[in-house]
Amino acid sequence: MKKIKCIQKLSKHLPEASLEMSKKKLAQLQLITTQSTEFSEEIGQIIAQLRSVAAPSSEPFIFTSELQENEQLLRVVFRDCSDIEFRIFDAAGKKALLVYLKGMADTSNLERNVLKPLMSYTAQETENTASLLHLLTDMKLVAENVLGAASVTILASAKAAIDAVMTGNALLMIDGLAEVASIAVIKYVKREISAPYNEYALQGSDEAFNEAIMDNIALIRRRTRDTNLKVHIMKIGERTNTAIAVLYVANLVKPGLVEEVERRIGLIKKDKLLDSASIDQYLVDHPWSPFPQTQMTERPDKMLAALYEGRVGIIVDGTPVEILVPCTYNVLMQAPDDYTMAPIIASLIRFSRNAAAFLAVYLPAIYVAVVSYHPGMLPTTMAISIAELRSRTPFPSFLEAIMMEILLELIQEAIIRLPAKLTGAASMIGAFIIGNTVVQAGLINPLLVVVIATTAISSYSMPSYNFSMALRWTRVPMLILASMLGLYGVILGVLAITIHLCSLRSFGESYLGGMFNVDLLADWKDSVVRLPAKLLTRRPKEFGAQDQIRIGDNDGQPRS
Structure with a gap:
């Protein structure tokens, strides 16, 4: 028993072996390790600086013979x-x-x-x-x-x-x-050439751009043997050093257009450039406008067709969606399928798109203005029916429209962000809520549901998603004007949007001027309507192509 009592802690006789002392020594060791790492980094930087003394300011160092x-x-x-x-x-x-x-x-x-x-x-x-x-x-x-x-x-x-x-x-x-x-031994994992995701054509090509810039250029080159098709590659981004290719047809493009495009790209000062949308905002003349001033496409055949109209294509490494400039209202309302069907049918579809664009912006505002301020404009039976429907809802028509717009936008965003396997369920839930629940709950009258649904379908029919988003955004100020001034507010909104569109410029070209410029009436044959292909002998005047003849001279001989 006495021997057992003599057993004591080692730290009593050796204080340096105590737990506290061990923790203190460990902390000192960690501090020394950290300092040595920092010192090593500083030494490496000093060596790099010493090595670069003889190098120009733009070079990190110079190679030697050793x-x-x-x-x-x-x-x-x-x-x-x-x-x-x-x-x-x-x-x-x-x-x-x-x-x-x-x-x-x-x-x-x-x-x-x-x-x-x-x-x-x-x-x-x-x-x-x-x-x-x-x-x-x-x-x-x-x-x-x-x-x-x-x-x-x-x-x-x-x-x-x-x-x-x-x-x-x-x-x-x-x-x-x-x-x-x-x-040159570049070989890395990349996505294979696949069908377009957002610009699917019923009778067109099933090839779309991928994320590799050289593959995208090859897709353009494979469709033409024209040596006048030029490609300039630039590097943008202080850190990413992203490759950007500017494509154009030398004997067609408007003089000065390529130089202006490259000048604007050269003025971009960013440390990173990851996609084409990053440079889009640096290219446009009016960045605060909701309307797209550059055309986005993922189809090589669409880009090549635009190049042969005198426009310029911009391909960005790392993104499958590329840019076309200049951009006008006419080109945003055209789709690849328009050129694979009968001219009379394509003309009817284009007219329907223009009508859908009008409905997508103004239909809810007209409904609010007429119901709230001008019910006398409606037939008596319709006015009585609308009044009966509105008597069952507790909110004014403006708040009903705003609630429906918010609900519709939330459902659309949810469908876009959800995984593909859940979008079907989200669509059914959204349709059930909008089409049945809100009406049965007495929150929204059924006529407004029809109006909002028609508006949504109209915006979905636009060939350009960015233009569709602009129409969705423009509905809100139009609703506010209609709720404050009635049809007078709607007319003021129409004038304001029309003036704004006419004032927009895309690399010097009028955004909407081609629709009303008498000098460009010849372009209507492939804008509001589409004539048969044999009558489309000239390129659009609005892009200022050097050679306006598309097929041949009057004597039937092709141009040199």
Whole structure:
């Protein structure tokens, strides 16, 4: 028992072994570790700054003829990037380095066309080794005589080399050479060419753009062999360095239009650019207008048709929805199906779209104005029927319309945001609520439900989703004017919207002026109506194409 009582804590005799002291030492160790990490980062930054002293201000550093130094410079730039591969190998006794981004470079291509040709020479093959050593004295000779890759670019700029790696290309460096070779071996996971999601055509092409810019350009090129179709690629975004392609037909586009498009794109100052909608707001002349001033499309055939009317296409890497400029009301009301059906039917459909656009904006406002201020305009039986229906609801017609608009917008947003498997259930719930419940509860009269449903269907019939959204937004101020001034407010709203549309400009072209300009009446043959194809011999005047003749001269011979 006495021996047991003698057992005591170790910390009583060794205070440094106490739990408190251990915690204190651990905290000090953690602080030292953190400080050492920060110190290492600072040292790396100092080294990078020292390396770039001799480089121009636009370059992070300059390449030297020492392979080890070049490797160290690139490792500083790509520090903490575990997906960057540095492959060191021997080429006829000289050290070589291959740098590429794993997951975006085709490694089998590199093995077959780069590593194998350079590593196949052994010390026993004296003659071949000597010839290769001669070639290794010049990177251009290596690219022309050794490498089997289809596209090789000689780079001296460090910034261009870094951009090439981040794009998916591979860098080849050889000891003794200050130049590097950029090898095009881009291969990454991407979505295959599929059918359009938002611009489906019953009798048109089922190919749509995807997220790869080169695939999208190829879809355009595959449909034409015209060398006048030009492609300019620009890089926008300080951090993302996103590729943007500007497409146009050189002998058709209006003089100065391409330069203005590229100027506006060049003025974009952003650190990131992820989709085409990001640059849309930088291209328009009136950013506060609800109406779209650029046309969005995911169909390559639609873009090509627009290019041959003298317009300009803009393809943004990473997004399947591309941009067409200039944009007018006429082009927003046209759909690909219009050109695959009989002209008389297409003309009727276009007239219906224009009528639907009017109803989508003004029908609820007209209902509120007539019911609240001008019931005498209605036939007696209809006025009595409406009065009887409204007597069962506790709210004025304006509040009823606002409630229905809010409910409709909520249901539409819910259907868009929900997973695809739940949209059917949401649609049924929405139809049940709007069509049955609110009427039986005595909150909304049935006639207003018909009006709002007609308005929603009218807005859904627009070929352009952005234009449909603009019509939905415009209904609200029209309802407010109708509730305050009746039909006088509706007329004021019509005048205000018409004046606003006539004042809009899209790269110098009038948004609505083509509908009322007597000099452009010839364009009506393919705007409000559509004449047979053999009569559409001229391009639209509103875009100012250099060559107005679409099919041929009067003598039937094609134009050169």
